[in-house]
Amino acid sequence: MTVADVTTQDRYPTRRGTGSAFLERTDPVVWPGVSSGPATAAELGEHDRDGFHVVPGLLSPAEVQDYWRELERLTRDPEVRADERTVVEKHSGEVRSLFEVHRTSGPIARLVRDPRVLDRARQILGSDVYVHQSRINYMPGFKGTGFYWHSDFETWHAEDGMPAPRAVSMSIALTDNHPFNGGLMVMPGAHRTYVSCAGRTPGDNYKSSLREQKVGVPAEEDITRLGYEHGIEQFTGSAGSALWFDSNTMHGSGNNITPFPRSNIFIVFNSVHNRPVAPFAARRPRPEFIAARDTAALAR
Numbered sequence: 001m002t003v004a005d006v007t008t009q010d011r012y013p014t015r016r017g018t019g020s021a022f023l024e025r026t027d028p029v030v031w032p033g034v035s036s037g038p039a040t041a042a043e044l045g046e047h048d049r050d051g052f053h054v055v056p057g058l059l060s061p062a063e064v065q066d067y068w069r070e071l072e073r074l075t076r077d078p079e080v081r082a083d084e085r086t087v088v089e090k091h092s093g094e095v096r097s098l099f100e101v102h103r104t105s106g107p108i109a110r111l112v113r114d115p116r117v118l119d120r121a122r123q124i125l126g127s128d129v130y131v132h133q134s135r136i137n138y139m140p141g142f143k144g145t146g147f148y149w150h151s152d153f154e155t156w157h158a159e160d161g162m163p164a165p166r167a168v169s170m171s172i173a174l175t176d177n178h179p180f181n182g183g184l185m186v187m188p189g190a191h192r193t194y195v196s197c198a199g200r201t202p203g204d205n206y207k208s209s210l211r212e213q214k215v216g217v218p219a220e221e222d223i224t225r226l227g228y229e230h231g232i233e234q235f236t237g238s239a240g241s242a243l244w245f246d247s248n249t250m251h252g253s254g255n256n257i258t259p260f261p262r263s264n265i266f267i268v269f270n271s272v273h274n275r276p277v278a279p280f281a282a283r284r285p286r287p288e289f290i291a292a293r294d295t296a297a298l299a300r
Contacts, residue, residue: 008277012165014158014196015281020219021196027164029191029246031126031271037119047124051191052245058116058172059240068174070107071136071263074098085289095138096145100289102134102267112267113300117170120244121269124168128297132156132167132270133290136174138263139182144256146182150217152268153247154197158216158281159205160291165194166274167247174263177236182256184243187230190250195222201282206290218250226250272297 011026030048039047046053059067074080075095085099101108111117112131121129138144152169156162177183195218205215218226230250235243245251247268256262275295279285285293 008163010280011163012153012157012194012196013280014154015198015200015216016196017200018198020198020222022222023194023196025165025192025194025248027166028126030124031166033126034122037123038116039120039123044123047244047246050186050188051249052186052188052243054235054237055120055242055244056237057240058242061240064174064239067107067111067172067265068263070105071138071174074101074105074136075138080104084287097138098136100134101136101265102131108134108136108265111265113298115300117267118269118298118300121168121170124244125166125269125271127271127273129269129271130292130295130298131267132160132162132276132292133266133268135266136263137266138261139253139256140261141181141259142257144182144262146253146255147251148217149223149250149252151191151195151248151250154195155216156247156276156291158197158201159279159286161276161279161285162247162270162274163277164274165191165246165248167268167270168244169247170242170244170265170267170269171235172242172265173235173237173239174265175261176238177241177262178258178260179234179236181258181260181262182253183262184235184251184253185232186235186243186245187226187250188233189230190226191246191248193226194248195226195250201279203283205282206286223250270295 043053087097102112153165
């Protein structure tokens, strides 16, 4: 398929060669359907209001060390480095991201099925879920470059064919997140506004966008308006803390010019009722290791 299924309504159009636009979100943030799990009513309320919530100490210090050793093992493996699932920094050549790690790493395969993780994702999305994307992000000291402001759902909708923002991301810190080492910035409440971006999607856009995203990002005037309306908060905390954020949360991060690295495990859960169709604004879907087409529900 080269265009979205004509029977699938595009309620979130983007990249149509015109200017940007603000569209009102028409879908829930916390979905009904799953009544029990580790998330409290207060956490779910915060997630609904702000588009994100933080779980301090999701992983114990010992677990953090285990995952850090796994990160080091993967980044030092020449076969992993040569794999197309490994993305390196545009200028320094340092490892930036390792994709599909829930399939290549035993510890992370177990993590996505951990009740502390899986059951919270099911609570938020109101259904069984699968992993749409997984990766380890590594932002080394001095050389780590940030991610410009964007909504993940805009990309997943345009390039992967995800119909609705019924997905949630979890970022677990493997290192302490300080205000000064490139921590993730988020705009509370901006998840209820969908920014339809200007331009069109080039062929194989993922090959460059994973290093530096230039297509599917809001214009500076759009970021300015959202920033003044909603403000900006930053995810900080000790290693083992987890940030859960809605797929349409406006977020970004700056460069890391400190000696302190910032690494995290990043897992995207999508509802089994929100299976991708043909891309809405790209000629063909991105590769499976970036955007899964296998939507079998996860089980413990």
